[in-house]
């Protein structure tokens with residue numbers, strides 16, 4: 146912020162904030178730049194929750210712009226503006242430029258308005274694909290930057306090997322983003338911190354929670370859903386794409402309802418390793434005969450503990466790691482994105498056969514909000530590439546789970562989108 150900024154309680158700040166929202170809505174770049182010297186780009190209209198980004202995007206839609214102007218006192222006069230702006234000022238280029246200027250000046254990509262929409266959600270709803278793409282790219286930049294900063298801080302602070310334990314509240318693949326905690330954690334942004342009486346599950350609390358096994362779902366003690374039978378389509382498509390032939394060497398992390406393991410078994414793998422951490426799931430696996438299957442090896446414990454010992458034991462036996470897999474699948478619960486990243490950075494590299502091996506994961510990051518799903522998809526792609534993998538996405542059409550009553554009795558719906566993007570990853574050729 147500039148040194149001549151008024152203090153936060155200065156009434157002129159509120160007036161200028163309003164002018165900034167108006168200038169953004171009208172794509173009035175001259176006024177915008179002037180106002181941004183003193184008003185933060187992240188101000189919000191107290192009634193609508195609109196940030197200047199929301200206003201700029203809404204202003205790109207004539208019907209929305211009219212209703213915005215009605216709400217703006219002073220007839221929308223901005224710095225002597227007498228309504229001389231011509232239609233061109235509302236054109237596509239002006240809207241794009243306004244959004245870019247705001248982002249350059251620190252506007253936040255995922256602030257929510259009172260309608261529970263981020264600027265990207267609004268652009269999508271209004272059919273402004275060009276503005277939506279800019280918002281997704283801004284989200285990717287912010288997320289990458291924050292991940293890097295977070296890693297840097299953790300490198301400095303690190304006192305133990307197990308860095309995941311300390312960060313229970315990051316976005317996880319099966320926890321929605323519209324939860325207040327999850328939204329806050331997606332970027333650690335300036336959204337108003339709402340009281341958190343309802344914490345997200347983390348690994349230690351999940352692993353000691355009793356589970357309820359129902360025919361179509363597994364729930365924890367707080368009715369968080371761990372796995373649901375509507376995911377069968379996703380699991381069988383994943384298995385078909387990852388293991389298209391018989392006799393492969395397969396490693397699956399997270400047994401859950403055993404849906405993907407059943408699919409893998411149907412391909413007659415030469416060996417099928419399963420890593421599972423929850424004692425109740427392990428007990429269920431014992432009861433249902435998984436331990437007795439001739440080609441199955443069950444590893445009891447967290448993958449973070451099991452995988453290093455698989456690699457070490459194997460090295461001790463053969464002098465070189467020979468326990469390689471043709472197929473690896475990863476689908477755990479109550480783990481942050483950094484766990485998935487650590488999995489492919491540190492372990493897939495050592496366990497996947499570089500001669501045609503493929504691996505995949507449950508792609509549910511941010512899946513209750515399209516813009517978050519798209520941002521995370523791109524972040525994933527970049528992180529995977531950095532780790533040496535290319536990813537091919539297959540779109541799978543999703544039913545309306547809400548309408549089908551799938552979320553009844555479940556604490557937090559974690560899927561709301563029309564299309565699942567199924568990842569199949571390989572080493573970069």
Ligand SMILES: C[S@@+](CC[C@H](N)C(=O)[O-])C[C@H]1O[C@@H](n2cnc3c(N)ncnc32)[C@H](O)[C@@H]1O
Pocket residue numbers: 371372380398399400401402403404405406420421422423426446447448449476477478479480
């Ligand atoms: C979503 S379910 C997996 C569903 C499975 N893909 C299926 O088709 O049924 C997640 C599973 O991962 C297990 N899990 C969670 N954290 C784990 C960890 N750190 N290591 C190993 N397993 C873990 C959970 O106990 C649960 O059984």
